[in-house]
Amino acid sequence: MFLPPIKISFIRKAIIFAPLPEWKYYSKKFEEGQHFSWLNINFKFLRGNNLLVGPVLSSPALALLIEFLKEKGVEKLLFLGWAGKSPFASIVVGELLLSEKALSLEGTSKFYFKNKKIFSTDKKFFQKISNLLREFNIFYRIGTILTVDAPQVVEKNLNDFKLQLMKVQAMDMETSALYALSNFYKIKAVALHFITDELGKLSTLRPEKMLTQTRENLFLFFRNFLENDL
Template identity: 30%
Template sequence: MTDTQNDAIINPVKGKKAPNLGPVAVMVSSETDLRFISGLMNLEGNNFTNLAMSKLYTGDDDLGNFSAVGPLVGAPYAAILLEPLIAWGAQKIIFFGWCGAISHDIKIGDIIIPSGAVIDEGTSKHYNADESEIAKPSPHIVEKTKDALRKRDITFREGVIWSTDAIYRETREKVEDFQTKNVLAVDMELSALFTVGKFRNVEVGAVLVVSDELSTFKWNPGFKNERFKQSRVAVTEVIHSLCQAI
């Protein structure tokens, strides 16, 4: 460990009652998606640990030892969950969340593989992030995720995401600026997750589904859109197979 990793007064540790986690963990923003993916991974039932305000499902199956945690929202809380996951044994983390379209080419229900995240949240700077740079995911997880989607003939887009804490300050000026920089969509967690992963020397990747659109500067919510629902189911199935591949 570097000195900067040892200088905190409070550090993530593995307590006596903490579960032993396998190398792969899935972080899921939505409770509905968490329940679905936990079922696919045979992690349903009462076999969970309370982790902050979320549930951490653990278990063993014939294909490996996985865990899944959620729901979660926002960069600070995402980091609060990621830290103990790493301390308890996770080394490869997949985040599954929702995002709002910024690009005119991105629509509700589209699936995005983030190649990076603009840092516009307050957590990353505490993990030595250069906020002028793009936070990056694990190249290995990105490639494996794309392979898993292609094997199922699922269309996806790849590109940069804007991560912000302030959903009520997504202004026209900011959206226009990010459109000129070819940013695809906006979320609340990714840049922090990628930054913490780099700081702790673990692999973090992500899959996002577009839940709403901001590209026309008028909010278009799509939370009840059928394509949005279908894409989420498809992504959970892909992540299940991905956990076995990475």
């Protein structure tokens, strides 16, 4: 397949922002860097061979990106997304979820691990990220996330997916692919999610309105992650 060339020889760390609003916010906060695009994905190359990427929605798009990052030698990844709260979970809309596991109901992960449905992050790296979040006084909850390709189907048929939703705190479209590929390629990766709504409930509040302080604290956390060894 044809892929446009990129004049970058090595990437050490990367932060992937799934939603466009998060990409816009954090790419502006990191003022210095070289902007470019690749396959309709935006990149900002920072000093120290670090990279910001976004927006990246869906497991197939994320898989293509991680394949590229792997070829460039990436060692560590952070992922920030939005997720819908499971109606059976105690997590609250507006909180931050740190996912140690992902339950897959999507197809991308199966190309890397045919018979596996639950994917975990690297335990030592996960603990380091957890500790760093606490250092920056960022409140978060630890849990499991459900990853699907068609979230509308789940939302319209919650009872059909009750068994899976009772095992998780939230649902997204990318995390199981993130953990599947990172396990496959021996890349250390952790996913964080803002809980922006609840599955099955209509919300008219823009997620950005409730995330102001946590976003600012996360910027300091992200900067520390990129500039220091973990």
